[in-house]
Amino acid sequence: MRELVIGLLAAVFGLAGTVVGAAVSARAAKKGALLSAQATVQQVHDQATVDQAHWLRQQRLQAYEGFLGAWDECLRLIGSVGLPGDFGSTEGNPLKQAADRMTERALRIEILGPAEVAGAADELADSIRRDVQIATKLKDLTMSTLPEATDRMTTETTPAMAGARDAMQEASRQMRELVAESGRPLHEHPRAPEVIEAVERAQQLGDAATVRANEDANRVSIFLDQASTIVLELKRNQDARAGIRRQFTTAARHTLASTVPDP
Structure with missing residues (x-):
């Protein structure tokens, strides 16, 4: 009887050991599977992050290149054809068209970032x-x-100046003829009033033409002053662009260099 009890106890302990061992093995296997799954998820996440970063970098690169292409086109147009056209109309104004493309590409950069x-x-x-x-x-x-x-x-003005000059030349010719043919004081010559009147008329025409010429000169002078002010405004605007361009280029290079994380 005693031997039977001892045998049963041994069997029970042996079974318990087997069950415990199996449970330990199962927990170890479960833990290993969990760790493996976590590692796989992390690997997939890391790869997705890298892929997304590569995609973002490529999109940014294309956007930056497209923007600079429109920028270069604007500068080429400014250098080759000047600044023609009406800002309110796109037709017949290649610079306005290029500026619109540049604005569209700036909006794409605003979406892709970064803010700088x-x-x-x-x-x-x-x-x-x-x-x-x-x-x-x-x-x-x-x-x-x-x-x-x-x-x-x-x-x-030009015809008036020419008419005044012709009138003065004619009055001078008549005066010379009068002096040449006169054998008495000039004021006593019968044609003297006519010649003097021609001289006075020529002088009046010359004065009127001079007034017209001065008015024209004043208008042109005012125009040149106003145009010079606008040109200076344009030059200041263009000078300021050099610093902004450097800022854009530096920020773009830094962004592209730091977009993709280390694997």
């Missing part, structure tokens, strides 16, 4: 738009002043 690059891009786009606005102001001033002034000088 987007801010510099927006400032550069604003600078080009101001160029167009200033150019439009200069064009409006020119069109409202020069055609009328040029027409007045061509159709009125």
Whole structure:
């Protein structure tokens, strides 16, 4: 009987050991599977982060390059054809069209970021738009002043000056003839009043033409002063762009260099 009890106890303890061992092994296997799963999830997460960073960097690179392409196009147009056209109309104004493209690409940078690059891009786009606005102001001033002034000088002042000169030359010729043929005091000559009247008329024509010429000169002088002020405004705007361009380039390079994390 005693041997039977001892045998049963041994069997029970042996079974318990087996169960405990199995449980320990199961827990170890579960823990290993959990750790493996966590490692896999972390690896997938890390890879996704890297892939997203690569994608973001590529999108930013394309956006920055597109923006600078529009910027270079604007500068090329400014250097080659000046600043023509009406800011309110796109048709026939290649600089306005290029400025609009630059603004669109600045908006894309605003979406992709970062804020430092987007801010510099927006400032550069604003600078080009101001160029167009200033150019439009200069064009409006020119069109409202020069055609009328040029027409007045061509159709009125120049003929008036020519008429005054011809009248004076004719009066001088008559006076010389009168002096040459006169054998008595000049004021006693019967044609003297006629010649003196011609001289006075020529002088009046000359005075009127001079007044016209001075008025034209004043108009042109005022125009040149106003145009010079606008040109100085344009130059200040363009000078300020150099610093903004450096700011954009530096921020863009830093962003592209730091976008992709280390694997």
